[in-house]
Amino acid sequence: MTYIPKSKIIVKTAQYSYLEENFYSNLSPNKPYTGPYMETSEGRYFIGTDFRTKGAELFKKSETSVNFGTGEDFNTYLNIKPSPYKFLDKTKPIPATKKIPTEKDYERGYYKRYFSSRVNQQFGYKEISFKTYNSIDQQQGEYDHHLHDVGLINWAIKGNVYKINQLTLIEKQKSFPNISHLFPILNEFQRPDLQVQTDLTTEGEELYYADGTEYIGSYHIHPTEGPMEGAKHILTSHSKLYYSDNLPIPARDTSVDEEYKQYLEEEKKKANRIRKNNIINRPTATRDQTRTTPSRTNTPPPTTTPSRGSTSSPVGGSGY
Numbered sequence: 001m002t003y004i005p006k007s008k009i010i011v012k013t014a015q016y017s018y019l020e021e022n023f024y025s026n027l028s029p030n031k032p033y034t035g036p037y038m039e040t041s042e043g044r045y046f047i048g049t050d051f052r053t054k055g056a057e058l059f060k061k062s063e064t065s066v067n068f069g070t071g072e073d074f075n076t077y078l079n080i081k082p083s084p085y086k087f088l089d090k091t092k093p094i095p096a097t098k099k100i101p102t103e104k105d106y107e108r109g110y111y112k113r114y115f116s117s118r119v120n121q122q123f124g125y126k127e128i129s130f131k132t133y134n135s136i137d138q139q140q141g142e143y144d145h146h147l148h149d150v151g152l153i154n155w156a157i158k159g160n161v162y163k164i165n166q167l168t169l170i171e172k173q174k175s176f177p178n179i180s181h182l183f184p185i186l187n188e189f190q191r192p193d194l195q196v197q198t199d200l201t202t203e204g205e206e207l208y209y210a211d212g213t214e215y216i217g218s219y220h221i222h223p224t225e226g227p228m229e230g231a232k233h234i235l236t237s238h239s240k241l242y243y244s245d246n247l248p249i250p251a252r253d254t255s256v257d258e259e260y261k262q263y264l265e266e267e268k269k270k271a272n273r274i275r276k277n278n279i280i281n282r283p284t285a286t287r288d289q290t291r292t293t294p295s296r297t298n299t300p301p302p303t304t305t306p307s308r309g310s311t312s313s314p315v316g317g318s319g320y
Contacts, residue, residue, distance in 0.1 A: 008041040011049050014058075025056040033058055091144045094136075097129040101157050101189050109158035113183070117149045117176055125182040151176055153183070160197060160221060162186045162243050163206060186245065196233045197221040207241040210248050215241050 013036050014023045022032035023045060037058055038046045047055030094116050105111035114133035118124025132143065133152065139145045153172055156164035165187075169180045198220045207215040207227055218231035219241055227241040242248065 009051055010039045012037055012039060021060040023058040024061050025058050027056050090141060092142060094126055094128060094132060094143050094148065096126045097132065098127050099129060101155075106157060106191060110154050110156045110164075112152050113155045114150065114152045115176075115179070115182055117151065117179075119147055119149060123178055123181055125176075125179065127182060149176075151179075153179075155183070155189070157189045157191070158193075160200065161190045162227070163202075166206070166243065166245075184245065186243065193221075193223050196223065198232045200227075200231070206243070208244060208247055209239060210242060212247060 014032075014034050023037065024031070025033055025047065033047065035047070036049050038048060038051060038054060040046075040051075045058035045060075047058060099111070099113055101111040112130075114128050114130055116126045116128050116132070116136060128150070133150050134140075135142045136145045136148055136150045151172070153168060156168070165183070169183060172179050200219050200221065202216060202219060204214055204216045207219060209215060215229065217229070219227050219229055220231060220233050221227050222233055225240055227243070229239045229241060
């Protein structure tokens with residue numbers, strides 16, 4: 001038996017993994033080994049924790065090949081987990097379809113619109129055809145019915161469509177949250193009505209003035225202007241009303257910006273005035289302040305005083 005120092009042996013524990021390589025021995029070539037094993041510095045593997053009493057040599061084998069998804073390995077996996085992969089392999093992406101109302105729908109005043117909802121997304125909605133709706137609803141296997149729910153909505157295309165469709169969406173959102181994002185245009189596919197709809201009433205949370213103030217009371221719907229205040233349309237001026245989803249965007253108030261701009265202009269002028277005053281009042285050198293060299297002048301010689309020891313003689317001789 002060849003002796004190998006402990007420093008050249010690493011003891012590990014083998015665990016089974018489907019996606020990674022597993023250990024096998026010649027004693028059980030079809031059953032993956034799990035348990036303690038030793039790895040030598042030469043890259044060999046043996047069962048056990050002490051090389052002196054080592055077990056069978058192990059070798060690695062991958063459970064999945066590089067080409068997983070095709071071939072023998074994939075077929076083996078499908079036999080183990082046949083349901084999801086075989087099902088998803090046959091499904092198709094759900095196509096989005098916007099259904100257009102027919103003449104019979106306009107006579108009826110509404111038509112059915114179908115949609116799908118992805119169960120794991122808050123806004124995963126698509127408008128679909130009846131055929132797609134029926135396939136998912138009946139779980140025919142053409143589309144992934146495990147991941148999608150379906151629903152339908154009666155869409156008004158005649159009369160006060162704003163109010164009818166808004167109330168319909170509010171009710172539908174109890175089962176399908178955020179469904180209104182799929183149908184944002186409440187009057188979609190409505191044909192213009194040449195007659196004014198009169199004597200309508202709102203109790204609130206429906207119509208608003210342009211500034212966002214809620215309107216409560218009687219109103220009418222003009223064929224071109226839309227909802228307006230008052231039970232009937234009159235020739236004198238009266239306010240237009242808006243639904244919450246089509247309120248006009250208020251014009252930006254620029255008064256604050258103009259005031260601030262004016263303030264900056266005044267501050268700039270003030271700074272200029274101060275700068276000019278400083279230049280004017282700044283002390284400058286003058287001719288009187290310039291340094292001059294004093295001019296030379298004729299000065300009399302200093303007066304001398306005779307000493308005490310000397311006497312002066314009168315003119316004409318001495319006094320002898």
